[in-house]
Amino acid sequence: MSTYLMKNSIVLSVILLLCSCATEPQDPLAYSLLSNEKAIYRVMRPDNPKDEAYKKYELQLFYTKIDSTAGDLNFTDYTFHLNDDHYFYPASTVKFPIALFALEKLANLPTISKDTPYRINGDSLTHTIKEDIKKIFAVSDNKAYNRLYEFLGRDHINQRFRELGLTNTRIHHRLSTANAADSIHRELIFYAQSDTVRIKAKTAAKIIPLKTEKIKKGIGFMQNDSLINMPMDFSKKNYFPLEEQHNLMKRLFFPEAFSKDQQLKLTKEQRQFLMDAMRTLPYELGYDRKEYYDSYVKFFLFGDQKDDIPDHIKIYNKVGYAYGTLSETAYILDTQRNISFLLSATMLVNENRIFNDNSYEYEEIGIPFLAQLGRELYFYEVQRKRE
Numbered sequence: 317m318s319t320y321l322m323k324n325s326i327v328l329s330v331i332l333l334l335c336s337c338a339t340e341p342q343d344p345l346a347y348s349l350l351s352n353e354k355a356i357y358r359v360m361r362p363d364n365p366k367d368e369a370y371k372k373y374e375l376q377l378f379y380t381k382i383d384s385t386a387g388d389l390n391f392t393d394y395t396f397h398l399n400d401d402h403y404f405y406p407a408s409t410v411k412f413p414i415a416l417f418a419l420e421k422l423a424n425l426p427t428i429s430k431d432t433p434y435r436i437n438g439d440s441l442t443h444t445i446k447e448d449i450k451k452i453f454a455v456s457d458n459k460a461y462n463r464l465y466e467f468l469g470r471d472h473i474n475q476r477f478r479e480l481g482l483t484n485t486r487i488h489h490r491l492s493t494a495n496a497a498d499s500i501h502r503e504l505i506f507y508a509q510s511d512t513v514r515i516k517a518k519t520a521a522k523i524i525p526l527k528t529e530k531i532k533k534g535i536g537f538m539q540n541d542s543l544i545n546m547p548m549d550f551s552k553k554n555y556f557p558l559e560e561q562h563n564l565m566k567r568l569f570f571p572e573a574f575s576k577d578q579q580l581k582l583t584k585e586q587r588q589f590l591m592d593a594m595r596t597l598p599y600e601l602g603y604d605r606k607e608y609y610d611s612y613v614k615f616f617l618f619g620d621q622k623d624d625i626p627d628h629i630k631i632y633n634k635v636g637y638a639y640g641t642l643s644e645t646a647y648i649l650d651t652q653r654n655i656s657f658l659l660s661a662t663m664l665v666n667e668n669r670i671f672n673d674n675s676y677e678y679e680e681i682g683i684p685f686l687a688q689l690g691r692e693l694y695f696y697e698v699q700r701k702r703e
Contacts, residue, residue, distance in 0.1 A: 419586045453594045480578055488554050569658075619690075
């Protein structure tokens with residue numbers, strides 16, 4: 317069991333006793349940010365200038381409390397500086413919708429499935445969409461994402477966002493590869509049982525640069541080992557606003573809360589497969605548990621430790637980190653205590669304000685903050701009264 321939760325489980329009964337007599341905070345998210353725990357305090361110090369956490373760290377948070385009354389689900393949302401117009405680099409969080417949309421597309425291709433072997437024309441190795449999706453969530457594999465990006469095509473991805481009413485998101489490029497924004501999508505060849513199916517090469521529309529606030533960041537950036545003394549322009553990068561990340565997660569786990577036209581087009585089997593993949597830990601796919609520890613890509617609650625995550629805590633999530641920005645969106649479930657909540661966060665940890673220099677405070681500030689925030693809200697959920 318996680319060392320932190322093991323230690324705190326000793327005092328949970330005390331917490332429950334004390335809190336049963338106390339008034340619950342009207343805003344549990346704001347209350348959690350008042351914690352004196354070091355990881356929270358150094359970001360949210362009360363002696364900081366007003367809104368310093370947002371100005372310096374570009375912190376945005378979205379927490380949803382979930383209740384069930386007479387069989388009806390009730391959601392109560394709490395946010396901190398949530399703003400779709402304030403750009404942050406989403407990094408690997410974009411892999412979440414691409415996995416969703418890849419499964420949706422398979423429904424329109426009856427001769428192939430997620431288990432059908434395929435390769436990209438010009439490559440020798442074969443893969444399956446099932447393997448790609450598992451790798452995306454277990455270890456955030458970039459190559460798996462890039463293959464699904466080829467399969468879907470940039471235009472289809474962005475059209476699907478618009479159909480779902482997630483109109484601020486833009487997916488412009490592949491990840492960690494040369495010519496990431498190339499508009500040519502290569503041909504894919506699927507080896508179905510009865511036939512060979514080709515997904516023809518296609519050309520995506522030209523990228524329209526984003527026009528939003530905070531699109532240029534910092535005081536400089538590294539390019540070809542040289543420092544460019546001007547803000548870095550993110551206008552042609554991917555964008556996946558925190559509110560739209562959070563609402564896409566809600567669509568997956570609570571489809572009944574949305575109208576039919578804004579629900580995901582997944583079969584029951586596809587939806588279950590995706591949820592199982594999202595909570596899969598690296599060792600379950602055969603990765604070395606010492607190198608790819610349980611919290612390798614799960615920051616909330618456990619990101620600042622390498623202990624095993626307890627079996628009764630399921631974290632269905634996607635993280636992203638690059639250019640000093642850390643983000644995560646998650647549905648967190650404790651089957652032992654029968655509690656669940658949605659939590660999404662993004663923050664920038666770049667003290668020198670130079671981008672692309674690989675000098676960021678992920679381990680010192682960012683991941684500890686997200687881990688402690690998850691714990692603060694988890695313990696709130698443990699003690700709160702249910703409707």
